[in-house]
Amino acid sequence: MCSPALAVAAISAVGSASKISATNKAAEGAQEAAVNKQSAMNIQRMQEMEDVSKKTGMDLTNLKRESLRQQASARVAASESGVSGASTLRNLGNVYMQESFNAGSIVSLSESQVQQIGVQSQADFLSTRSAVNQAESQKTTGAAAALQIGVAAATAYATAGGFAAAPAVTPKVVIPTP
Numbered sequence: 001m002c003s004p005a006l007a008v009a010a011i012s013a014v015g016s017a018s019k020i021s022a023t024n025k026a027a028e029g030a031q032e033a034a035v036n037k038q039s040a041m042n043i044q045r046m047q048e049m050e051d052v053s054k055k056t057g058m059d060l061t062n063l064k065r066e067s068l069r070q071q072a073s074a075r076v077a078a079s080e081s082g083v084s085g086a087s088t089l090r091n092l093g094n095v096y097m098q099e100s101f102n103a104g105s106i107v108s109l110s111e112s113q114v115q116q117i118g119v120q121s122q123a124d125f126l127s128t129r130s131a132v133n134q135a136e137s138q139k140t141t142g143a144a145a146a147l148q149i150g151v152a153a154a155t156a157y158a159t160a161g162g163f164a165a166a167p168a169v170t171p172k173v174v175i176p177t178p
Helices: 004-081 086-137 142-159
Strands: none
Touching: 004 086, 004 142
């Protein structure tokens, strides 16, 4: 049969170990949640990049259609008026030049949006890294866990009178005889 102080110490040690285990599991859950959130954010950022790419393609297609309409209008106007030469070429050149400027603006805007998505993706990663590191810092493992369990058991043992119940040792004094 074990002493009550020893039983209290054992219960305290088990309770401390359970608390450490629960804290570690909660931290691991937080880390897993952060990683899952990062995966979802990665999917969202990829979708945003695809949307920008699709929009850029549509804008460039619409620009090309409009440019072709303007070229056709310039050719029809030139042929109906009977004018040829530098004026007609200048009008067509202007249409081509405006198309190039507008296409450059569309592509530049697209590149800027993709770059912004990249910056947001980096911020997502850093946020996730921070959350994982914070959860990791809340874990107790190895020697620290053993020490906490031992201290809890020793404190409970002492509180329950375990150390006071130890038999008193009286030194035996031997007096030498001459």
